[in-house]
Amino acid sequence: MTGLNRSPYHGFSVEFTEYRQYTQGDDLRHLDWKLFARSDRYYIKRFEDETNLRCLLLLDDSRSMNFGSRGYSKSEYARTLAATLGYFLNTQRDAVGLAKFSSEIDDFIPPRYRVGHLRRILVSLEREAIGTSTHLSKPLEQIAERLNKRGVLVLISDLLAPLEMLELSLGALAARGQEVIVFHVLDPEELHFEFTAPEMFEDLESQDQLYVDPAAIRTEYLKRFGKHLEAVEAICNRLGLTYHRMPTDSPLELALPEIVRVRMQSRGNSRTRIARRGR
Numbered sequence: 507m508t509g510l511n512r513s514p515y516h517g518f519s520v521e522f523t524e525y526r527q528y529t530q531g532d533d534l535r536h537l538d539w540k541l542f543a544r545s546d547r548y549y550i551k552r553f554e555d556e557t558n559l560r561c562l563l564l565l566d567d568s569r570s571m572n573f574g575s576r577g578y579s580k581s582e583y584a585r586t587l588a589a590t591l592g593y594f595l596n597t598q599r600d601a602v603g604l605a606k607f608s609s610e611i612d613d614f615i616p617p618r619y620r621v622g623h624l625r626r627i628l629v630s631l632e633r634e635a636i637g638t639s640t641h642l643s644k645p646l647e648q649i650a651e652r653l654n655k656r657g658v659l660v661l662i663s664d665l666l667a668p669l670e671m672l673e674l675s676l677g678a679l680a681a682r683g684q685e686v687i688v689f690h691v692l693d694p695e696e697l698h699f700e701f702t703a704p705e706m707f708e709d710l711e712s713q714d715q716l717y718v719d720p721a722a723i724r725t726e727y728l729k730r731f732g733k734h735l736e737a738v739e740a741i742c743n744r745l746g747l748t749y750h751r752m753p754t755d756s757p758l759e760l761a762l763p764e765i766v767r768v769r770m771q772s773r774g775n776s777r778t779r780i781a782r783r784g785r
Contacts, residue, residue, distance in 0.1 A: 560657030607645035642675035
C-alpha cells in the first residue's frame with residue numbers, strides 16, 4: 507500500500523517536488539527566474555505538502571496494560587499495534603508522533619515526517635510500560651493543549667478508568683477539532699473471565715491482593731464488565747469518536763482498514779479544498 511495517499515496539495519511554502527513548463531494563466535510568483543536565466547525557458551516550481559495527515563498515537567503506559575494471558579501482555583500488543591500503524595503512515599509520508607502516558611505524559615514525540623523519526627518512535631515503543639495508575643484526564647488534557655494543528659489522534663488503551671473520567675478526557679480531545687480513533691485493547695480473560703481455580707488476584711496498579719473464587723463471582727463480574735464496555739462505546743459514539751474493540755487475540759491488521767479510511771477521507775477533503783481555492 508506504499509504511496510497510496512500521494513499528497514494532492516500544491517502551493518507555496520511547502521516541500522519542492524518538481525518543475526513543469528509554464529502555461530498561460532499560471533501564477534508568475536512561482537516562476538523560477540534563475541532557471542530562466544540559464545535555459546531561456548519559463549518553468550514553474552511545483553510544491554507538495556510535506557504530509558497530508560498529522561497523526562499522534564496515544565499509548566496507555568499504565569501497569570494495568572502489563573496483564574496478559576496469551577503469552578504476551580496488553581502492553582506488548584498495544585505497542586506492536588502502535589508500531590504497525592506508525593510504520594504504515596510513515597510509508598505514506600505522513601507525520602506521525604507518539605505520546606505515552608499513565609498518570610502523566612511519560613514520553614512525547616511530536617508528529618514529524620523526516621529521516622530517522624520513525625526509528626525514534628520505535629525505540630520509545632520498545633520500552634515496557636513504566637507508569638503506575640491510569641489517570642486519563644490530566645495527560646490527555648495536556649496533550650490536547652499541545653495540539654496546534656488538526657489531525658488524527660489514535661488512542662490505544664484498556665480504558666480501565668471511571669466512566670466520568672473517560673468522558674471528560676475524551677471530550678477534551680474531541681473539542682479540539684481532532685478526529686479521534688479509539689482502539690480498546692483488552693485481554694480475552696478480561697472479557698470472558700475463564701479462570702477456574704480459587705487463587706490470589708493482584709491489582710497491577712495498586713498492588714493490592716485479593717483471594718477470589720472465580721466460580722462465585724463470574725456472573726457478577728461479567729455483568730459489571732459488560733456494562734462498562736457498553737458505556738465506553740456509548741461515550742465514544744456520543745462524542746463522535748470512532749471506537750474499535752481489539753482483544754489481544756485478534757489480528758493486528760484489523761486496525762489498518764480504519765487508518766486507510768481516514769487517509770482516503772483526508773485526501774478527498776484536501777482535493778475539495780484545492781478545488782475551492784482554484785475558484
